[in-house]
Amino acid sequence: MARLHLHLLSDSTGETLEMLAKAALAQFGDADVQRHFWPMVRSVQHLERILGDFEDNPGLVLYTLSNEATRDRLEEACRHLSLPHVSALDPVVAALEERLGQQAHGRPGGKNKMDEAYFERVDAIQFTIAHDDGIASENWEQADIVLAGVSRTSKTPTSIYLANRGYKVANIPLVVESPPPPILFKLKNPLVVGLTTAPARLIQIRRNRLLSLNEKTQTPYVDEEVVSKEVAFARRMFADNGWPVIDVTRRSIEETAAAVIKLHQEREARHEAKRPPQTGPKPI
Incomplete structure (x- = not known):
């Protein structure tokens, strides 16, 4: 070709x-x-x-x-x-x-001007990088979206992709032996989304990760029983807290991010519908 x-x-x-x-x-x-x-x-x-x-x-x-x-x-x-x-x-x-019924503005770069939206995106990227892998839990309430999941469920790349779309994202690893900070269960502002995947697929990804690090020793990190328990632990947490769940087994990063954005937009729409209508000043 x-x-x-x-x-x-x-x-x-x-x-x-x-x-x-x-x-x-x-x-x-x-x-x-x-x-x-x-x-x-x-x-x-x-x-x-x-x-x-x-x-x-x-x-x-x-x-x-x-x-x-x-x-x-x-x-x-x-x-x-x-x-x-x-x-x-x-x-x-x-x-x-x-x-x-109107003519488009012929402004060079009008689609991506370095305006307020641009700087908001830069801020989102900086926030997301600073809150990767469970860092700075005291600031999670400032996030737009929080992603939670076991190791190697695409939390970081999905977070970065979302940040480039203007969303402030924190991501949190879920480890059976080390539960997340209690603040995770008290968050009000951010949408918390659980990411999960099939254990067999997760084991394959983790093995590839170990091989890239020249680590050939068998560890619990890729043990079938241990990984299945990890995934089950995360799923129970998602269900107990009523968090929406996205299965990333057969999704690309872009597809996962699109699903997260849809959930966020739906949540914002529900919140908007609950707000009382604004009324003007009463006539004298």
Whole structure:
């Protein structure tokens, strides 16, 4: 199979474009694709500096550009080089313009401005890193989401993924011999979610982890009976506290995070529905 050079070019961080490309490429599991990532392209001068790579590595160009001059130059260059090029968001924006009855704002980087939302995401990432693996329990109440589960149930990578979506996350390992701090059972603000998996799958993951550390000695960490008891211990805790549970056995990190976000959104919607309606001042 021939290699495809995929050029991703954005006038902002390129996060939206990367997510779109990743979702599309997931439909072609064995494709040989080399990505060339070009973020923050906000001028024709900047674009000119990278067109040489387009010529050296011809392929498909996906772009999100708001500046008309930069966009026109890119499209002209692609036509000259006979490169297929797609403005990734145009069909969606056009459909929204038609339905909303208004024109989209042509602001470079408008999707990912370094505004309040950006800094909130940075804050979320910092919080999540500082509260990994049961650290700083005194701050758990400040979290949006708390993930609990036995070792190797994808707590940390899921937490980081959620943090990149703007959620402050703490994650807590559940160990039979060392119960978590009592504060875990008193949390009010964060949504606590239990992560579980099939014992056989967990043993396989843990064995791979030990092999990566050059540890070949048989330990209780991968003992079938011990692991089954760990998983059962965690499940009882989830049930006793009424926490929602996600089985990560056959889920990717992205799928697990999406399920957590859905639970959080549903919880927020329930809380919103319970709030009394706001009323204006009474007429005199």
